[in-house]
Amino acid sequence: MxxxxxxxxxxxxxxxxxxxxxxxxxxxxxxxxxxxxxxxxxxxxxxxxxxxxxxxxxxxxxxxxxxxxxxxxxxxxxxxxxxxxxxxxxxxxxxxxxxxxxxxxxxxxxxxxxxxxxxxxxxxxxxxxxxxxxxxxxxxLTQISTRSKPSEETSKLSDREMEVLVLIGDGLLKKEISDKLNISVPTVATHVRHIYEKLEVQNAPAAISKAFRTGIFPTSS
CATH class of the missing domain: 3.40.50.2300 (Response regulator)
Incomplete structure (x- = not known):
């Protein structure tokens, strides 16, 4: 196979x-x-x-x-x-x-x-x-949630890019994100590429890591 x-x-x-x-x-x-x-x-x-x-x-x-x-x-x-x-x-x-x-x-x-x-x-x-x-x-997330507010570079993410980033953090793949947000897979790929460019990272784990370290992820009560 x-x-x-x-x-x-x-x-x-x-x-x-x-x-x-x-x-x-x-x-x-x-x-x-x-x-x-x-x-x-x-x-x-x-x-x-x-x-x-x-x-x-x-x-x-x-x-x-x-x-x-x-x-x-x-x-x-x-x-x-x-x-x-x-x-x-x-x-x-x-x-x-x-x-x-x-x-x-x-x-x-x-x-x-x-x-x-x-x-x-x-x-x-x-x-x-x-x-x-x-x-x-x-x-x-618990350890970092009390740290500084999101930095200037991470605040450049659009609302849709934030949605995509949070779903990446939840472990969803591009097709699953596409289904959840009702957008096409190529559109998801474009958002992911923009996220990587804005956060200056090369992959999903690095994006998640930077989101945790900078406090960009919303914290739940």
């Missing part, structure tokens, strides 16, 4: 690595075809000229021996720019989440996430969406 999602996992704990590998054997559209215990070995595999097929998604731990996951993100982006990075970490620290997303990760989930959440995360980041653990997102 051409719709199989090729996944690489970089995780130094054998038990967790094997558990995920075993669980994914039952998932028809995901193929965990490479696993590594260090970032260095994973990066060498991507440099191998014989390795023609690059992974669609990399499941990446942050706390690795040698080069950390955070340090490795820019190298993964350089060696395989079309590959999406989904962090699987034990850390729910705001600093780790923001640093990973700022470095180029497409999503961030905790290791205790159920298999369904991980597989949904893989499919979501591959489709261009953002996959953030709900508790992490709420935690960040």
């Amino acid at each position: 051409n719709n199989i999602i090729r996944v690489m996992m970089v995780e130094d704990h054998p038990d967790y690595r094997e558990g995920i590998s075993f669980a994914l054997e039952t998932v028809a559209d995901i193929d965990l075809y490479l696993t590594f215990g260090t970032a260095e070995r994973a990066l060498r595999s991507l440099q191998d000229a014989a390795q023609q097929m690059k992974p669609d998604v990399i499941l990446l731990d942050l706390n690795l021996p040698g080069m950390s996951g955070i340090e490795a993100i820019p190298w993964f982006k350089e060696y395989s720019p079309d590959t999406h990075l989904l962090i699987l970490s034990q850390s729910n620290k705001e600093a780790d989440v923001l640093e990973a997303i700022s470095a180029g990760a497409s999503g961030y989930l905790l290791k205790n996430a159920p298999l369904g959440e991980i597989t949904d995360g893989v499919r979501t980041v591959l489709a261009g969406g953002a996959s953030l653990d709900a508790n992490i997102a709420k935690f960040i």
